[in-house]
Amino acid sequence: MNQQWIVRALLRIYPTTWRAEYAAELEDMLMVRPLSVAVICDVLKGALLERLRATDAATRTGLVAMLLIGAAIVPLPVLENSSKTFPTIVVKPFMTEWYVLVLVACGYLRYSDKPGRAAIKTTFIAGLPVMLAGVLMWMGVLDLSAREFTFAYDIAEGQTVSPLAVIGAPLSYLPQAWIWGCVGGKLGRRFSQNNVEAVS
Amino acid sequence: MARKPRAGPASDPELLILSSLASGAKHGYAIMMDIESFAGVALGPGTLYTAITRLVERKLIAPQTGEGRQRPYRLTAKGAAVLSEQLNEMRRVANLGLARLRPA
Numbered sequence: 334m335n336q337q338w339i340v341r342a343l344l345r346i347y348p349t350t351w352r353a354e355y356a357a358e359l360e361d362m363l364m365v366r367p368l369s370v371a372v373i374c375d376v377l378k379g380a381l382l383e384r385l386r387a388t389d390a391a392t393r394t395g396l397v398a399m400l401l402i403g404a405a406i407v408p409l410p411v412l413e414n415s416s417k418t419f420p421t422i423v424v425k426p427f428m429t430e431w432y433v434l435v436l437v438a439c440g441y442l443r444y445s446d447k448p449g450r451a452a453i454k455t456t457f458i459a460g461l462p463v464m465l466a467g468v469l470m471w472m473g474v475l476d477l478s479a480r481e482f483t484f485a486y487d488i489a490e491g492q493t494v495s496p497l498a499v500i501g502a503p504l505s506y507l508p509q510a511w512i513w514g515c516v517g518g519k520l521g522r523r524f525s526q527n528n529v530e531a532v533s
Numbered sequence: 534m535a536r537k538p539r540a541g542p543a544s545d546p547e548l549l550i551l552s553s554l555a556s557g558a559k560h561g562y563a564i565m566m567d568i569e570s571f572a573g574v575a576l577g578p579g580t581l582y583t584a585i586t587r588l589v590e591r592k593l594i595a596p597q598t599g600e601g602r603q604r605p606y607r608l609t610a611k612g613a614a615v616l617s618e619q620l621n622e623m624r625r626v627a628n629l630g631l632a633r634l635r636p637a
Binding site for chain 2: 379
Protein backbone atom coordinates (compact mmCIF):
# COMPACT_ATOMS: atom_id res chain seq x y z
CA MET A 334 0.00 0.00 0.00
CA ASN A 335 2.07 2.92 -1.23
CA GLN A 336 1.33 6.63 -1.25
CA GLN A 337 -0.04 6.63 -4.78
CA TRP A 338 -2.51 3.88 -3.92
CA ILE A 339 -3.75 5.83 -0.87
CA VAL A 340 -4.04 9.06 -2.89
CA ARG A 341 -6.02 7.37 -5.66
CA ALA A 342 -8.29 5.69 -3.11
CA LEU A 343 -8.95 9.06 -1.48
CA LEU A 344 -9.68 10.72 -4.81
CA ARG A 345 -12.19 8.02 -5.69
CA ILE A 346 -14.40 9.27 -2.86
CA TYR A 347 -14.93 12.56 -4.71
CA PRO A 348 -17.88 12.68 -7.14
CA THR A 349 -17.16 11.73 -10.76
CA THR A 350 -17.82 15.20 -12.15
CA TRP A 351 -15.52 16.77 -9.60
CA ARG A 352 -12.78 14.26 -10.33
CA ALA A 353 -12.96 15.00 -14.04
CA GLU A 354 -12.22 18.62 -13.27
CA TYR A 355 -9.74 18.63 -10.37
CA ALA A 356 -8.46 15.12 -9.57
CA ALA A 357 -5.25 15.41 -11.61
CA GLU A 358 -4.22 18.63 -9.87
CA LEU A 359 -5.04 17.36 -6.40
CA GLU A 360 -3.24 14.08 -7.06
CA ASP A 361 -0.08 15.89 -8.10
CA MET A 362 -0.27 18.10 -5.01
CA LEU A 363 -0.71 15.11 -2.70
CA MET A 364 2.22 13.28 -4.26
CA VAL A 365 4.63 16.18 -3.71
CA ARG A 366 5.00 15.60 0.04
CA PRO A 367 4.61 12.57 2.29
CA LEU A 368 1.02 12.05 3.42
CA SER A 369 0.24 12.79 7.04
CA VAL A 370 -2.86 11.83 9.00
CA ALA A 371 -3.93 15.48 9.05
CA VAL A 372 -3.68 15.71 5.24
CA ILE A 373 -5.61 12.45 4.78
CA CYS A 374 -8.37 13.70 7.12
CA ASP A 375 -8.45 17.04 5.31
CA VAL A 376 -8.86 15.37 1.91
CA LEU A 377 -11.50 13.00 3.31
CA LYS A 378 -13.44 15.96 4.70
CA GLY A 379 -13.26 17.72 1.33
CA ALA A 380 -14.42 14.57 -0.47
CA LEU A 381 -17.40 14.07 1.84
CA LEU A 382 -18.40 17.74 1.50
CA GLU A 383 -18.27 17.49 -2.28
CA ARG A 384 -20.27 14.26 -2.17
CA LEU A 385 -22.92 15.94 -0.03
CA ARG A 386 -23.06 18.92 -2.38
CA ALA A 387 -23.48 16.57 -5.32
CA THR A 388 -26.42 14.74 -3.74
CA ASP A 389 -29.97 15.77 -4.37
CA ALA A 390 -32.48 16.97 -1.78
CA ALA A 391 -34.11 13.54 -1.55
CA THR A 392 -30.85 11.86 -0.58
CA ARG A 393 -29.99 14.57 1.94
CA THR A 394 -33.45 14.32 3.53
CA GLY A 395 -33.12 10.55 3.66
CA LEU A 396 -29.72 10.82 5.32
CA VAL A 397 -31.06 13.16 8.01
CA ALA A 398 -34.02 10.87 8.63
CA MET A 399 -31.66 7.88 8.68
CA LEU A 400 -29.49 9.51 11.33
CA LEU A 401 -32.52 10.34 13.45
CA ILE A 402 -33.93 6.82 13.19
CA GLY A 403 -30.48 5.32 13.72
CA ALA A 404 -29.97 7.38 16.86
CA ALA A 405 -33.45 6.52 18.14
CA ILE A 406 -33.31 2.81 17.42
CA VAL A 407 -31.51 1.94 20.64
CA PRO A 408 -33.29 3.95 23.33
CA LEU A 409 -36.75 4.27 21.77
CA PRO A 410 -39.23 1.80 20.24
CA VAL A 411 -39.07 2.58 16.54
CA LEU A 412 -40.79 -0.62 15.46
CA GLU A 413 -44.29 -1.67 16.40
CA ASN A 414 -46.81 -4.33 15.63
CA SER A 415 -48.85 -3.72 12.53
CA SER A 416 -52.63 -4.05 12.58
CA LYS A 417 -52.54 -5.58 9.09
CA THR A 418 -51.62 -9.05 7.91
CA PHE A 419 -48.77 -7.58 5.92
CA PRO A 420 -46.49 -6.07 6.94
CA THR A 421 -46.33 -7.55 10.43
CA ILE A 422 -44.04 -4.83 11.74
CA VAL A 423 -44.04 -1.14 10.89
CA VAL A 424 -41.50 1.63 11.46
CA LYS A 425 -43.19 4.09 13.83
CA PRO A 426 -41.57 7.31 12.54
CA PHE A 427 -42.87 6.48 9.05
CA MET A 428 -46.44 6.35 10.39
CA THR A 429 -46.42 9.92 11.67
CA GLU A 430 -48.00 12.93 9.97
CA TRP A 431 -44.61 14.63 10.13
CA TYR A 432 -43.09 12.03 7.88
CA VAL A 433 -45.93 12.37 5.41
CA LEU A 434 -45.19 16.11 5.29
CA VAL A 435 -41.53 15.34 4.66
CA LEU A 436 -42.45 13.10 1.71
CA VAL A 437 -44.89 15.62 0.27
CA ALA A 438 -42.22 18.32 0.62
CA CYS A 439 -39.73 16.01 -1.12
CA GLY A 440 -42.08 15.52 -4.02
CA TYR A 441 -42.94 19.22 -4.11
CA LEU A 442 -39.28 20.20 -4.44
CA ARG A 443 -38.69 17.62 -7.15
CA TYR A 444 -41.97 18.15 -8.97
CA SER A 445 -40.32 18.37 -12.38
CA ASP A 446 -38.20 15.25 -12.06
CA LYS A 447 -39.79 12.04 -10.75
CA PRO A 448 -41.21 13.21 -7.39
CA GLY A 449 -42.45 9.75 -6.45
CA ARG A 450 -39.01 8.27 -6.94
CA ALA A 451 -37.45 11.02 -4.81
CA ALA A 452 -39.78 10.11 -1.94
CA ILE A 453 -38.93 6.41 -2.35
CA LYS A 454 -35.24 7.24 -2.21
CA THR A 455 -35.69 9.30 0.97
CA THR A 456 -37.61 6.48 2.67
CA PHE A 457 -35.16 3.79 1.58
CA ILE A 458 -32.21 5.72 2.98
CA ALA A 459 -34.11 6.56 6.19
CA GLY A 460 -34.96 2.88 6.67
CA LEU A 461 -31.37 1.67 6.35
CA PRO A 462 -30.72 1.49 10.15
CA VAL A 463 -33.79 -0.71 10.59
CA MET A 464 -32.81 -2.96 7.67
CA LEU A 465 -29.30 -3.17 9.08
CA ALA A 466 -30.76 -4.23 12.45
CA GLY A 467 -32.73 -6.94 10.63
CA VAL A 468 -29.61 -8.19 8.84
CA LEU A 469 -27.71 -8.31 12.14
CA MET A 470 -30.60 -10.26 13.67
CA TRP A 471 -30.48 -12.67 10.75
CA MET A 472 -26.76 -13.16 11.24
CA GLY A 473 -27.36 -13.82 14.93
CA VAL A 474 -25.33 -10.82 16.00
CA LEU A 475 -28.33 -8.93 17.37
CA ASP A 476 -31.18 -10.34 19.40
CA LEU A 477 -34.21 -8.09 19.69
CA SER A 478 -36.74 -10.75 20.57
CA ALA A 479 -36.76 -10.13 24.28
CA ARG A 480 -36.10 -6.41 24.32
CA GLU A 481 -39.11 -4.25 24.95
CA PHE A 482 -37.49 -1.11 23.64
CA THR A 483 -37.92 -2.27 20.09
CA PHE A 484 -41.52 -3.39 20.17
CA ALA A 485 -44.55 -1.71 21.59
CA TYR A 486 -46.42 -4.95 22.11
CA ASP A 487 -45.79 -7.85 24.42
CA ILE A 488 -44.01 -10.70 22.77
CA ALA A 489 -45.44 -14.06 23.73
CA GLU A 490 -43.05 -16.23 25.62
CA GLY A 491 -40.93 -18.28 23.28
CA GLN A 492 -41.94 -16.22 20.26
CA THR A 493 -39.08 -14.83 18.21
CA VAL A 494 -39.15 -11.80 16.04
CA SER A 495 -38.61 -12.52 12.39
CA PRO A 496 -35.50 -10.78 10.99
CA LEU A 497 -37.14 -10.72 7.57
CA ALA A 498 -40.07 -8.82 9.03
CA VAL A 499 -37.66 -6.24 10.45
CA ILE A 500 -35.78 -5.96 7.12
CA GLY A 501 -39.06 -5.69 5.23
CA ALA A 502 -40.67 -3.11 7.53
CA PRO A 503 -39.12 -0.03 5.83
CA LEU A 504 -39.49 -1.58 2.36
CA SER A 505 -43.20 -2.15 2.84
CA TYR A 506 -43.63 1.63 3.22
CA LEU A 507 -42.09 2.41 -0.19
CA PRO A 508 -45.34 2.30 -2.22
CA GLN A 509 -46.96 4.70 0.25
CA ALA A 510 -43.89 6.96 0.05
CA TRP A 511 -44.23 7.01 -3.73
CA ILE A 512 -47.87 8.08 -3.44
CA TRP A 513 -47.07 10.95 -1.04
CA GLY A 514 -44.17 12.01 -3.24
CA CYS A 515 -46.49 12.15 -6.24
CA VAL A 516 -48.95 14.23 -4.21
CA GLY A 517 -46.14 16.67 -3.47
CA GLY A 518 -45.16 16.65 -7.13
CA LYS A 519 -48.70 17.52 -8.20
CA LEU A 520 -48.75 20.40 -5.73
CA GLY A 521 -45.40 21.60 -7.01
CA ARG A 522 -46.51 21.50 -10.65
CA ARG A 523 -49.79 23.24 -9.84
CA PHE A 524 -47.96 25.96 -7.90
CA SER A 525 -45.41 26.52 -10.64
CA GLN A 526 -48.16 26.72 -13.29
CA ASN A 527 -49.97 29.30 -11.20
CA ASN A 528 -46.76 31.32 -10.96
CA VAL A 529 -46.22 31.19 -14.71
CA GLU A 530 -49.82 32.33 -15.36
CA ALA A 531 -49.55 35.14 -12.83
CA VAL A 532 -46.32 36.42 -14.46
CA SER A 533 -47.75 36.24 -18.01
CA MET B 534 1.69 19.13 8.80
CA ALA B 535 -1.34 21.11 7.62
CA ARG B 536 -2.69 23.38 10.32
CA LYS B 537 -6.31 24.35 10.56
CA PRO B 538 -6.72 28.03 9.64
CA ARG B 539 -7.11 30.30 12.65
CA ALA B 540 -10.66 31.43 13.25
CA GLY B 541 -11.66 34.82 11.89
CA PRO B 542 -12.43 36.46 8.54
CA ALA B 543 -8.76 36.80 7.59
CA SER B 544 -8.37 33.03 7.78
CA ASP B 545 -11.25 32.28 5.43
CA PRO B 546 -9.82 30.00 2.72
CA GLU B 547 -11.75 31.69 -0.11
CA LEU B 548 -10.58 35.15 0.94
CA LEU B 549 -7.00 33.93 1.19
CA ILE B 550 -7.13 32.37 -2.28
CA LEU B 551 -8.58 35.54 -3.82
CA SER B 552 -5.85 37.59 -2.11
CA SER B 553 -3.20 35.24 -3.42
CA LEU B 554 -4.48 35.44 -6.99
CA ALA B 555 -4.63 39.25 -6.81
CA SER B 556 -0.88 39.23 -7.55
CA GLY B 557 -1.26 37.05 -10.65
CA ALA B 558 -2.42 33.65 -11.86
CA LYS B 559 -1.13 30.63 -9.95
CA HIS B 560 -1.75 26.92 -9.83
CA GLY B 561 -2.96 25.16 -6.68
CA TYR B 562 0.38 24.37 -5.12
CA ALA B 563 1.68 27.89 -5.69
CA ILE B 564 -1.50 29.31 -4.11
CA MET B 565 -0.96 27.14 -1.06
CA MET B 566 2.69 28.21 -0.69
CA ASP B 567 1.84 31.88 -1.22
CA ILE B 568 -0.88 31.80 1.44
CA GLU B 569 1.48 30.11 3.86
CA SER B 570 4.07 32.83 3.31
CA PHE B 571 1.84 35.94 3.54
CA ALA B 572 -0.79 34.74 6.02
CA GLY B 573 1.05 32.07 7.99
CA VAL B 574 -1.83 29.70 7.33
CA ALA B 575 -1.28 26.21 5.94
CA LEU B 576 -4.37 25.21 4.00
CA GLY B 577 -4.84 21.49 3.57
CA PRO B 578 -5.14 20.28 -0.03
CA GLY B 579 -8.74 19.17 0.53
CA THR B 580 -9.70 22.55 2.00
CA LEU B 581 -7.87 24.36 -0.80
CA TYR B 582 -9.61 22.55 -3.62
CA THR B 583 -13.01 22.73 -1.94
CA ALA B 584 -12.58 26.51 -1.80
CA ILE B 585 -11.27 26.62 -5.40
CA THR B 586 -14.35 24.66 -6.53
CA ARG B 587 -16.66 27.17 -4.85
CA LEU B 588 -14.81 30.16 -6.29
CA VAL B 589 -14.88 28.73 -9.82
CA GLU B 590 -18.63 28.03 -9.50
CA ARG B 591 -19.25 31.59 -8.37
CA LYS B 592 -17.04 32.82 -11.26
CA LEU B 593 -14.72 34.68 -8.92
CA ILE B 594 -11.73 32.81 -10.33
CA ALA B 595 -11.28 30.99 -13.62
CA PRO B 596 -9.00 28.11 -14.62
CA GLN B 597 -6.61 28.64 -17.48
CA THR B 598 -4.99 26.10 -19.75
CA GLY B 599 -1.56 25.31 -18.44
CA GLU B 600 1.34 23.05 -19.21
CA GLY B 601 0.99 19.66 -17.65
CA ARG B 602 -1.74 18.64 -15.24
CA GLN B 603 -1.56 21.72 -13.03
CA ARG B 604 -3.91 24.44 -14.26
CA PRO B 605 -3.26 28.00 -13.16
CA TYR B 606 -6.21 30.01 -11.84
CA ARG B 607 -6.70 33.72 -12.39
CA LEU B 608 -8.80 36.26 -10.57
CA THR B 609 -11.77 37.43 -12.63
CA ALA B 610 -13.08 41.01 -12.66
CA LYS B 611 -15.98 39.89 -10.48
CA GLY B 612 -13.54 38.21 -8.10
CA ALA B 613 -11.45 41.37 -7.85
CA ALA B 614 -14.56 43.40 -7.05
CA VAL B 615 -15.70 40.96 -4.35
CA LEU B 616 -12.20 40.82 -2.84
CA SER B 617 -11.96 44.61 -2.78
CA GLU B 618 -15.35 44.92 -1.12
CA GLN B 619 -14.55 42.34 1.55
CA LEU B 620 -11.13 43.80 2.33
CA ASN B 621 -12.54 47.33 2.57
CA GLU B 622 -15.20 46.09 4.96
CA MET B 623 -12.57 44.34 7.05
CA ARG B 624 -10.47 47.51 7.06
CA ARG B 625 -13.44 49.56 8.25
CA VAL B 626 -14.14 47.12 11.08
CA ALA B 627 -10.45 46.87 11.96
CA ASN B 628 -10.09 50.67 12.12
CA LEU B 629 -13.19 50.94 14.29
CA GLY B 630 -12.02 48.21 16.64
CA LEU B 631 -8.54 49.69 16.97
CA ALA B 632 -9.96 53.15 17.59
CA ARG B 633 -12.15 51.78 20.38
CA LEU B 634 -9.20 49.99 21.93
CA ARG B 635 -7.15 53.19 22.11
CA PRO B 636 -7.34 54.72 25.59
CA ALA B 637 -9.57 57.80 25.63
